[in-house]
Amino acid sequence: MNQDILDQVKRIHFIGIGGSGMCPLAEILHHEDFTLTGSDMNESDTLERIRSYGIPVAMGHRAENIGDAQLVVYTAAVKNDNPELLAAEEKGIPTVERSVMLGIVTRRYQNSIAVSGTHGKTTTTAMITQVCIDGGKDPSAIIGGKLPYIGGNGRVGKSHTMICEACEYVDTFLQLTPSISVILNIDADHLDYFGTLENIIKSFHQFSSQTGKALIINGDDPNCLKAVEGLENTTVLTFGMEPHNDYQAQGISDLPKACESFSLLKKGKKISEISLSVPGKHNIYNALAAAATADYLGIDPQTAADSLHRFTGVHRRFEILGQYGGITVADDFAHHPTELTATLTAASQMGFGAVWALFQPHTYSRTYLFLEDFAKALSIPEHVVLSQILAVRETNSYNIYAKDLADKIPNCVCLDTFEEMADYAITHAKPGDLILTLGGGDIYKCANLIVEKYQNLVKK
Known part of the structure; x- marks a missing residue:
């Protein structure tokens, strides 16, 4: 798909506009003054949000729903025989799958941050979004779950910073060319597609090679280290609990309700104290990734620590x-x-x-x-x-x-x-x-x- 497609169209139709990945994309394009329409099969909170912008949404999928659209965006869940997709092809209207459109949209931002990994993407994307808002970066964001802090799973900012999830399933994250990529962990999953862990690591290596400025990775995870081997022209920053990392959690202490607090060290020197309000040791890694990203963006470490303390989680994450x-x-x-x-x-x-x-x-x-x-x-x-x-x-x-x-x-x-x-x-x-x-x-x-x-x- 031509990266300049958005410069050539004004009217866009979304098939499955209520999806968690579709709704924020629609919001961003709406605020960029594109004329949008959408369709979906089920009523939801996200559809209410979409309609509040004055975007018409049809219930059910019918050929006439695409109207006079010049471009049609569809979710991966849409089947080839979808009547709206067939109507677009019949009329010669270009169609683009959601992950491809995400790549096109993120490339319109100078600072695009993509959060990848087998586990923890949604929580960490939400953490980084909240920290960037509190740090005055005014980001746009596309999150896989609802973040109470922003009252939804997407946000339209006025800056050149954009934060999104990068999902490895069926290699959809290879549609992205971010400025900054976060890799939280690499584990055996989606083996129905990848077949082996080695193939997953290869895909993460390809994703890493498409990153422009910096890779912020879990230095305690051997698979993450393997994925970035041999990369040149990209800064690699590591986070973790071991002393060899650029950003290290030290002096971890359990708080009531299984939340953790720790000292954040950068190159061995303490830069902040972080006390989490979300439970579980896995959230230390998520918070480290967010803190390292914030520091790379120039956000004051104490501002980031305060923001992470106020972070109370995402919809469907404990x-x-x-x-x-x-x-x-x-x-x-x-x-x-x-x-x-x-x-x-x-x-x-x-x-x-x-x-x-x-x-x-x-x-x-x-x-x-x-x-x-x-x-x-x-x-x-x-x-x-x-x-x-x-x-x-x-x-x-x-x-x-x-x-x-x-x-x-x-x-x-x-x-x-x-x-x-x-x-x-x-x-x-x-x-x-x-x-x-x-x-x-x-x-x-x-x-x-x-x-x-x-x-x-x-x-x-």
């Missing part, structure tokens, strides 16, 4: 939904064994009576390939309730079932519906316990159901 009769209900996006281990370890250290993990396995391939790792992670909490495996884009050619996982986990039950899972947790949880829903699919609906049931119990 999000506390409420307390009912002494029972805490929370929801988290964790769907890979590494993420589950980090989240459940943090939960187990927060002083709850017992942790009830309600997990929805996400894709047959991931469940099959990481079966033992999932079983190990899900052995951390006292109780586990599994749903059936969410197929997403796959068929069950692996002959794997949730029961295969359940059989390997102590105190685990496997249920068919969210209704059954919610009722089971409510019946068995005791005051002081935590009910935590986990997964990358629609398990959040189960969390909402639990909240709703507790609220109805209170009304009675």
